[in-house]
Amino acid sequence: MGVPGLVEPHAEGGDVGIRRHEQERRLRGLVGLLQRVGGIQGRRLEGVDAERVTLDGLAALPTVSKQDLWDAYPFGFRASDDIVCVHGSSGTGGRPTLVPYTAHDVDVWASVMARALGGAGATRHSLIHNAYGYGLFTGGLGVHHGGMRLGATVLPLSGGMTERQVRLVADLEPDVLCCTPSYALHLAEALHRAGVEPTFTTGVFGAEPWTDGMRRQIEDRLNLVALDIYGLSEVIGPGVACESLDSEGLLNVAEDHFYVEALDDAGTPVPDGTPGELTFTTLTKTGMPLLRYRTGDIASLHPPVAGSPRTLRRMSKLKGRKDDMLVVRGVNVFPTEIEAVVLADDRVAPHYLVIEDRRDPARPELRVAVEGDGHPDLAARLTTALRERLGITAVVHVLPPGRVPRAETGKARRLARWTGGEPPIDLT
Numbered sequence: 001m002g003v004p005g006l007v008e009p010h011a012e013g014g015d016v017g018i019r020r021h022e023q024e025r026r027l028r029g030l031v032g033l034l035q036r037v038g039g040i041q042g043r044r045l046e047g048v049d050a051e052r053v054t055l056d057g058l059a060a061l062p063t064v065s066k067q068d069l070w071d072a073y074p075f076g077f078r079a080s081d082d083i084v085c086v087h088g089s090s091g092t093g094g095r096p097t098l099v100p101y102t103a104h105d106v107d108v109w110a111s112v113m114a115r116a117l118g119g120a121g122a123t124r125h126s127l128i129h130n131a132y133g134y135g136l137f138t139g140g141l142g143v144h145h146g147g148m149r150l151g152a153t154v155l156p157l158s159g160g161m162t163e164r165q166v167r168l169v170a171d172l173e174p175d176v177l178c179c180t181p182s183y184a185l186h187l188a189e190a191l192h193r194a195g196v197e198p199t200f201t202t203g204v205f206g207a208e209p210w211t212d213g214m215r216r217q218i219e220d221r222l223n224l225v226a227l228d229i230y231g232l233s234e235v236i237g238p239g240v241a242c243e244s245l246d247s248e249g250l251l252n253v254a255e256d257h258f259y260v261e262a263l264d265d266a267g268t269p270v271p272d273g274t275p276g277e278l279t280f281t282t283l284t285k286t287g288m289p290l291l292r293y294r295t296g297d298i299a300s301l302h303p304p305v306a307g308s309p310r311t312l313r314r315m316s317k318l319k320g321r322k323d324d325m326l327v328v329r330g331v332n333v334f335p336t337e338i339e340a341v342v343l344a345d346d347r348v349a350p351h352y353l354v355i356e357d358r359r360d361p362a363r364p365e366l367r368v369a370v371e372g373d374g375h376p377d378l379a380a381r382l383t384t385a386l387r388e389r390l391g392i393t394a395v396v397h398v399l400p401p402g403r404v405p406r407a408e409t410g411k412a413r414r415l416a417r418w419t420g421g422e423p424p425i426d427l428t
Helices: 016-037 039-044 066-071 103-119 139-150 162-172 181-194 212-222 335-342 378-390
Strands: 083-090 096-102 127-130 153-156 176-179 202-205 225-232 237-243 251-253 258-263 276-282 293-299 326-328 331-333 348-357 365-372 394-399 415-418
Touching: 016 039, 016 276, 066 096, 083 103, 096 103, 103 139, 103 237, 127 139, 127 162, 139 153, 139 237, 162 181, 176 181, 181 202, 181 212, 202 212, 212 225, 212 335, 212 348, 225 251, 225 293, 326 348, 326 365, 331 335, 335 348, 335 365, 335 378, 365 378, 378 394
Parallel strands: 127 153, 127 176, 176 202, 202 225, 348 415, 365 394
Antiparallel strands: 083 096, 225 237, 237 251, 258 276, 276 293, 326 331, 348 365
């Protein structure tokens, strides 16, 4: 596929200096708005002169955490009375984080999603097979808004009902697939069983961390170009950043709307190329604007591709989340590191479960359940490869095909904790 055109040339391909000036102007407006609204963010900004705020001095301003949002549940961060819809994500104990949107916010969301889909090669002639969930979760409606803004035709299938999805792929021959990467693999299996050839040319997959190993599996099984998309409801939903066909494996950040930093554990910005916690400032949101929201997601930041028509800064695929990081016998481990090893072996199916075995608190173990071809040395080879990558020994369980649970809706379950009783899945 060739280099895709720019959906919004002034935003995606504008002069970097002019964009920075506009970002700074919007930042000052945001600080002033938060001070007028009051609340947690306004109180933390007492004494700050909004007209003197600069991007260079952004690191001196306070951050916002997920805990702050929970403490202010349900709408303590709302900054407008003109709310047209509410989205959210689940939190601890099932308590959601609710995010109010104004009509302006929905318009921004449609705009950045149209850019994302256009960068992936979608056009107004495309039929977009949208298998993200619809509801409080932002995935389905984000693609829906963006696809319509682009002028494409959106097939709003949501998640699940895989037999129906297979039938519609056969009947309608969509060219763009949007869903979680784990569901893309599940759909690929279902298409193969039904003898249906996939018609997709490109796919936009997100809502869960995934590696280049899984990218190769998806591309091989669905015969498409697999691209990553990133977002979270607190910031806008999907469309905060997305790979394009010419972004060289990194995600273009919609930085005219969302200014991004990567911070270390102390809250200090790290240099480009160094993994840190993604922290976003919503420069244009009006329903629930956020200043320096610490997402918990770990990635690195990078400059634009040299010579590309897209002049946006880029971010790497997610390394993981701070709260997903395992500490096993003093070693920090992200599940995505395990996925990279597991999927590098062609004898392993792209379905796995990482089990943190803490039945003996004094000697925790890391277990990895995979589906393999039954080769007698597969477990030993994976054990060696994981030890070389992680620095600790993991217990590998090679299971028959179909044993690792699939996710038809929502995000794939990749991590489980075992503290006693029966294991999370049958490991025999």
